[in-house]
Amino acid sequence: MSGKNKSSSQQPLEKTELNIGFVPLTDSACLAVAKEKGFFSQYGLNVNLSKEPSWANIRDKLAYGMLDAAQMLATMPIASSLGIGGVRKQTVTALVLGVNGNAITLSSDLYKQLQDINPDFDKQRPVSAETLKQLIEIRKQQGKAVLSFAHVFPYSTHNYFLRYWLASAAIDPDRDVNLCVIPPQQMVENLQANSIDGFCAGEPWNQFAINAGIGHALISSYEIWNNAAEKVLGVNQEWALQYPNTHKALMKALIEAAQWIDKKENRLETAVILAAEAYTNVASEIIAAPLGGEYKYHADSMAEKLDDFNLFYQYNASFPWHSQAAWYMSQMQRWGDVAESVNIKTVIEAVYWDELYRQVMTEMGLDWPLSSQKTEGAHTKQWQIDSQQGKQVMSSDLFFDNQIFDFR
Amino acid sequence: MVKLTVTIVDDDAGRSIILQRALEDAGYEVVAILSSHDNLLMHIEKVQPDVIIVDLESPNRDSLESMRIVTQHNPRPIVMFTNDADDSMIGEAINAGVSAYVVDGFNESRIKPIMDVAIARFREFQALRNELQKTRDTLEERKIMEKAKGIVMTQRQCNENEAYKTIRTLAMENNKRIVEVAEQIISITGALKN
Incomplete structure (x- = not known):
């Protein structure tokens, strides 16, 4: 061609x-x-x-x-x-x-704090924010600083994914954590410098942090909401x-x-x-x-x-x-x-x-x-949709917390 | 009278100094000049300037925009222009490569003279930079011409004037710029030597 x-x-x-x-x-x-x-x-x-x-x-x-x-x-x-x-x-x-294509990555330090609460907290995917919620409560009692998470733009998909994931474990994204915006190419250095505790960004920045040994990926945007x-x-x-x-x-x-x-x-x-x-x-x-x-x-x-x-x-x-x-x-x-x-x-x-x-x-x-x-969240595996030429194969559109979003 | 405070975010040190001088001449106080590697949000929380002037090509613009959200429980949130800001001025600012963020509640009409200064200085600086590039190119071209003339003089055993004429004729015959032909002569000679 x-x-x-x-x-x-x-x-x-x-x-x-x-x-x-x-x-x-x-x-x-x-x-x-x-x-x-x-x-x-x-x-x-x-x-x-x-x-x-x-x-x-x-x-x-x-x-x-x-x-x-x-x-x-x-x-x-x-x-x-x-x-x-x-x-x-x-x-x-x-x-x-x-x-898809984004993920939430945490600093090695924060990851360790979560493991201290439950060593197996991320063994089952998709990972929930429940352990993070526990940690935030403990840190509050200890009078420790509020954790900071970065995303890439005020009205970004990343912002809404991060908020959705946090809120599912009753973490208030506006009070319990500090959300800020950092350009994607500066995420890794900020994570390394401990000026943030985690971020939600697109690739290659999660894999860059992980391969450099300064972060752990917790959940991909694919896992938060398929496709x-x-x-x-x-x-x-x-x-x-x-x-x-x-x-x-x-x-x-x-x-x-x-x-x-x-x-x-x-x-x-x-x-x-x-x-x-x-x-x-x-x-x-x-x-x-x-x-x-x-x-x-x-x-x-x-x-x-x-x-x-x-x-x-x-x-x-x-x-x-x-x-x-x-x-x-x-x-x-x-x-x-x-x-x-x-x-x-x-x-x-x-x-x-x-x-x-x-x-x-x-x-x-x-x-x-x-x-x-389509009813978002209703399809847990491949399915078929009516199309102009007959039928088309579709993939799942599952939310990690099994919510259904029906917009009609 | 209390002067309005301005923070400049620009990785180009030369330009930010010119802009600082111009803003100070116009009666504003430049409280800081930052580069994209400084911790912008922390600085702005601390210094609370009235206006932030930023290079359009700074990756930190997204961070600055988020301040409205970060500081939403803060009495001094920051927004980019405002919805009813002068449309043509924003277009002009973008063309010149400059953007501004102003403190909410700040009288919009007072941003205009600051932006006018910034736009003018950004334009002037761009013109200066283009001029410098042109001078550099001319110098470079002259060096190439000298070298090519030298090669022709050695090969043809002729004087400088005749060498120049030879190159010029070649350029005219091939519908090329003189300097392009000179470059070719140099590269061909170089290739033959190897």
């Missing part, structure tokens, strides 16, 4: 030179592969990938038209559209660039309306990249691409292990099997599920970031463009789910 130009068979592109922002992480894979393996150029697009140091930069540069499109956290187009934390700009996504949207392709609504063909071509190139990455035999090459200085600048071995489904929780123990730690296309991973966006919004409301009066359904229908995804997939001859909603 490579080298074949697919741009001629499409509607004319309104724009071919694109500037796309990303934050260097393992799940920047679709963008990196689309560029390096020529999927963008096959669709007639000349893409400059702009490495951005912060999510705030991505948000602002996209809002002010300095970027055509950007890798965003699944929650960011919602936050931008509502104008929380920044300038209000109607932002949309019609494509998920990856599910939840993590990164999305965000564009301004006005950009999407002005450049519809370009937007579709961009989505097609990224879907092809996602299909390519999800072939097991291409995972190693993906890791090598991401290791380059233009992307994460981290050793390819550290990136390759979780990408290949091998997750290491401790420096001194064998990696465990976590096949779907990173998914990009399989099981409709690239579909913008309204039920998943709704769960994120329900968490945003739970923690007071979005007013209770805001109608979740209205916001999501304006931000998560499921119909455009369907149109693009149809043009590519690919299948898509008929419904944009």
